[in-house]
Amino acid sequence: MSPCEDVVQQDDPLLAGYVPAQDRLVRSLLDSGRFAEAGVAFDELVAAGPSMVGEQWNRATVLVHRASLAWRLAHIPLALELAAEGWTELDVDRPQGGCAAHTISMLGYLLETIGHRGPSLELMSLSVQVARESGECSALAHCLNREGNARVFRAVTRPDDSAEQFARARDLHGEAHSLAKPGQVKRSALAGYARALAGVGEMDRAERAALEALALGRAADDWFTSSVANWVLAVVRRAQNRLEEARTFASRALDSAETIRDTMLMMQFSLDLSAICEELNDPVGESAALRRTVAASRTAVDLLQEGLGQALEQRRVAVQAQRMAMAAREAALRDPLTGLTNRLGLERRAPGLLESTAAQGRVPWLVLVDIDWFKEINDAAGHAAGDMALQEVAFLLRRECRVDDLVCRWAGDEFVILLVDADQSARDAGPLVAERIRAAVEAHDWRLVLGRNMRPPTVSIGVAAGPTKLEQLFAAADIALYRAKRAGRNRVEQETTDEAALDSGRP
Known part of the structure; x- marks a missing residue:
């Protein structure tokens, strides 16, 4: 027979229909004061994970039962986590x-x-x-x-x-x-x-x-029952004014409670023992009982403080992980070179922004910006200079747009701006912003980026307004941009969405 088989044979038959045998084993070990063995068995239980909870068991019941086991073993954060999960189910x-x-x-x-x-x-x-x-x-x-x-x-x-x-x-x-x-x-x-x-x-x-x-408690090595029974006998003997016997039973009750580390019983029994010793004019016994009361209280406080510390640490780790996950999600929606929203970010955010703009009775505008002769910069000055030029354009776009506007690097040397600010809902808001951007790029001092011998870059811009569909807005702005390129570049053109086709036919 293994060291734990005798405990299994003595476990509560009423629990057999509700929780697995391994769970009942841990509980029986705790009830008999065998905390080291209970801790090992419980760790095995937790390591097995949800797979140990088969279909024949009610998951909520098993989780809450394990929460009570974890609490008795001073695994406070785990107990709270299991209890919350079981309560949810x-x-x-x-x-x-x-x-x-x-x-x-x-x-x-x-x-x-x-x-x-x-x-x-x-x-x-x-x-x-x-x-x-x-x-x-x-x-x-x-x-x-x-x-x-x-x-x-x-x-x-x-x-x-x-x-x-x-x-x-x-x-x-x-x-x-x-x-x-x-x-x-x-x-x-x-x-x-x-x-x-x-x-x-x-x-x-x-x-x-x-x-x-x-x-019955002694025969089953059930320290909880034994402690309460001794407590009752102490109460009875005290009522009968048989104080010496009352002190003996109260002391036994407290010893049993300490064996199973039940702080609630320990505090109550030690207080009763102290009161009995006072009636017996036993200051030594009274002082010892009060020290055990303080020890039990300190144990309860230490347990809660340790548990709260563990919970705080787990919460800190969870918050850190959440922040890292949010940063990763944010990074996935941003262009690493310019720091602007990337194409994926625009596609995810644009529908909501367009619907919100339309719901407030405002006209959404899309501005499509393309750097003129960008290939020439890469070929003549190198890709590092080209990257710096893209970063400078991104800076100018952010400077000329409002905080609520969605500024995006679409691809290569193309940028998209979705205007959503209420003050930009006028009929000419899009062209005005576009012209401001064009002028800012043209007037920018490019010498530190490209040197004196390179032709400073300009931008061609297509603007469109009207629908709440990103694809239609983009198609219209794309036609306007193509027209700006054909008309000599470094200019702004506007297109209405009614005239736009989904395929602009740009070369």
Whole structure:
């Protein structure tokens, strides 16, 4: 028999219908205080990934169950990630069936552990309702037990309505115990039932139930049940004014809680032990108990701080990756030489800009710019000089256009400008901008770029306005550009889209 087979044989049979055996193994190892083995088994579980969740399992249920395991193992960011993913996959608007009930109940347990007790109790109550409607007794037993535990601790920490909470917990645990088959849930429900009985003053019944739960917990190496049962016996003995025995049981309860690292139990049991020691006039014991209270609180705070630190680091890495991805997407839409939007960027952004312009009752303009005699620059001065000339033209285009205008390097020595500014919706906005660009290029000092012996470049520009289709605008501007080239270059020509063909026939 392997070191873990005995744990598998003792695991909760009610869980068998909801989560895989490996998940149940991790949970049983945790319940028995074997954290090192649980950590190894859980790491194997996580490494296997989603493939381990076969079709026979409800994915939301398995994810949330693994979130609770991760939380107990102090993997806080992973626990939150798994819980969020499982919650997303759950149909919270119309939850139905035992799996949904089980999942909602575990989410409530996680919130209870974190300290959000109001929402947690609402989820647990909902899970009981869903489980009842499903008719699945195993799911109902789980959900009843979790809500019962939550109400017990609500009663202990909020004395103002403790009587009502204890009475409700008694009914919930009693029903859970009657429904559950032998296993962890039945043992836990019995221990919770005992504490609720003590809370409503039925000390004799509470003692009998606690002793039975303690025997079952010890036999199954179930430290959770053992700790709660010892706690109940401490409460009973204290009520009977048998304080020496109460101190012994409280100390055992705290030892068991520390074995399974349950900070919520540790803090409550250490406080009770301190109070008992005070009544016994045992300052040494009281001081030791208070130190254990502080240690438990510090453990809880350290756990949350470490988890928040891990979550912050993961968030930082995620933001960095998101920025890198956005930069990569942005780079894919930009021309690396000029920094302008490239052809792909224009094709992606233009439809939305054109539709928005038309929707606001404005006329869209497209300006097509071509550098005159650009091949001559490359041949005579070299491609490096040609690249510098392209960069200078790009600079002039940005300078002469408005921030909202889309300036693009279309291909080679051609540039496209889409005018979308509201002030440029006048009838002659396109030709005016085009003429401003032409004049700026002509007046530019090119000597630093091309030297004194090269003919300074000029631009020919075609302008078109009218439709909301980029292809039609471009075809019209292309015809106008061809006409500007034929008319001697270094000029602006305008074309209406009604006269444009989709194929301009340019050489």
